[in-house]
Amino acid sequence: MAKETYEVIVVGGGVAGCFAAATAAAEGASVVQLERKPREQGGYIACGDAMKAPRDSKKYPGPIDMGAIADDDDVLINGNIDQIEWRDEELGVRKVLPYEDNSNVIDRYEFGQRLLDQTAALGVDQHFDTVVNDVTQDGRVTGVEAVRDGEPVTYEGDVLIDAAGAQSIIQEMVDFEALDTPGAATFEEPHYTHFGSAYREIIETPEPVEYENAIVGKPLEEMGYIWYFPRTPTEINVGLGFQMNKEPIPLADRLKQDIQNRPEYRGARVAEKFDKKDKLGAAIALRRPLDSMVAPGYLAAGGAAGTTHSITGKGIRGAAFSGYSAGRTAAMAVEDGDLSEYGLWEHNRWLYREHGEAAMLASRDAYNVAGSTIDVNILRAVAALLPEEEIRDIVGTETNVADLKSKALVGAGVIKNLISEYRSDTFEQLGVSKEELYESVTGVIETRKYVRSYEDIYSRYPEDRGTFENWLSERNRLDSDFYDALDLAPEEQKY
Ligand SMILES: Cc1cc2nc3c(=O)[nH]c(=O)nc-3n(C[C@H](O)[C@H](O)[C@H](O)COP(=O)(O)OP(=O)(O)OC[C@H]3O[C@@H](n4cnc5c(N)ncnc54)[C@H](O)[C@@H]3O)c2cc1C
Structure with a gap:
């Protein structure tokens, strides 16, 4: 050999x-x-x-x-992407988050x-x-x-x-x-439950889309999302992904169904220059x-x-x-x-x-753990209600101290007021009571506290191999406290 x-x-x-x-x-x-x-x-x-x-x-x-x-x-x-949009069109919700200038949808x-x-x-x-x-x-x-x-x-x-x-x-x-x-x-x-499954196609639309400067996400019936990422105003990378600890979704069929129901994709087709080889699916960590x-x-x-x-x-x-x-x-x-x-x-x-950044990613994963415990309709209602800065904290990977201070403003009292102002028909449409919503939003605030505790622990990640086990015990204790706060049985715990 x-x-x-x-x-x-x-x-x-x-x-x-x-x-x-x-x-x-x-x-x-x-x-x-x-x-x-x-x-x-x-x-x-x-x-x-x-x-x-x-x-x-x-x-x-x-x-x-x-x-x-x-x-x-x-x-x-x-190269003109400068915002992320969360659209829950059924509920009339559109959240716009700034994205760094010169960000891209690439080939x-x-x-x-x-x-x-x-x-x-x-x-x-x-x-x-x-x-x-x-x-x-x-x-x-x-x-x-x-x-x-x-x-x-x-x-x-x-x-x-x-x-x-x-x-x-x-x-x-x-x-x-x-x-x-x-x-x-x-x-x-x-x-295997730590993975997701995702699928994408590249389609051409007859007319330019109005979100050519945005990467757009919208909810799926399981924890995950559908995306529309414009390569050009008429050439869109469309796809969807969900987490594998949920019920499987037939990805290609579900995407087709979504595309067929969107007015701006009427007459759209898989771009000829990409053909079948660009219809691709894969696992994602x-x-x-x-x-x-x-x-x-x-x-x-x-x-x-x-x-x-x-x-x-x-x-x-x-x-x-x-x-x-x-x-x-x-x-x-x-x-x-x-x-x-x-x-x-x-x-x-x-x-x-x-x-x-590994510390930042690991800390933010607490939102994924908490999100997995909530019914997807409640998650949609929570996303509809949360201020954009709060959503940015959840989906972002970078935070500076000024950001942290402003985020601390979104507390339980503020949320109570927001809920009382929010249209009750939206919640009814989702079958979500105000009480459930309040409990879940309070859960987000509680999770944010855990995210900060994780950030603190990861900031003390061992400089060398020698103290790893001690550090790990401390981190695992925080995992246990978090699982207790979420009331998760051992078989429901992610790690
Ligand atoms: C549908 C989908 C959409 C995504 N969208 C985005 C996005 O918009 N933006 C973003 O930042 N990330 C996105 N991601 C995630 C991103 O693509 C991955 O995180 C990233 O590609 C990981 O890169 P990697 O080099 O670790 O692995 P990969 O890109 O998977 O590379 C691994 C390579 O190893 C090779 N390989 C594997 N096993 C063997 C073997 N036994 N012998 C030899 N070679 C082997 C494979 O052929 C492959 O080329 C998406 C993922 C999916 C699935």
């Missing part, structure tokens, strides 16, 4: 894999990137294609030149292709048509077994970066308990980032590490920064010769402490 040796092996040719491989190579490591798809389909994936401010280098760290990608007209399809295929080009240019060996089907380990993860162009190949390496997406099977192949860890293995394998994304010789990034926003399902940026972090840590560990959990802990530290 053919054998190849590299310092860093990256599985996955998506956003996380490219950021990881490019960063490790730029830091001086020898890197191979393995992708099961052929080159011409690399980086191609089911996606709503909405992406925040690609020119902002703080959001996209590392050697990948996002500015150059964003300047490419084939990638940057709609995901062209974007993926440019990422792969840049990654190769930074010195990464890319092996396409290469399916990883096993992991080798000996105290630490030592490499993978793969089939490349139909031939078996063994890849040996110092560090394996698992960037194989939300449906990564790499984690199932590693026997984490058998690795040389100082205490118990810290790596936590996700459960809707959980908090893994408590620890490292094991001896192993790092997880992107969908495989749960760095997706569990309410909105947005994961491009999380994949970029976690990929960067994994690549940087892998190169450092190779240079230091320490491939243990201690040596690789920097990946967790950077994401949770220094960069901090």
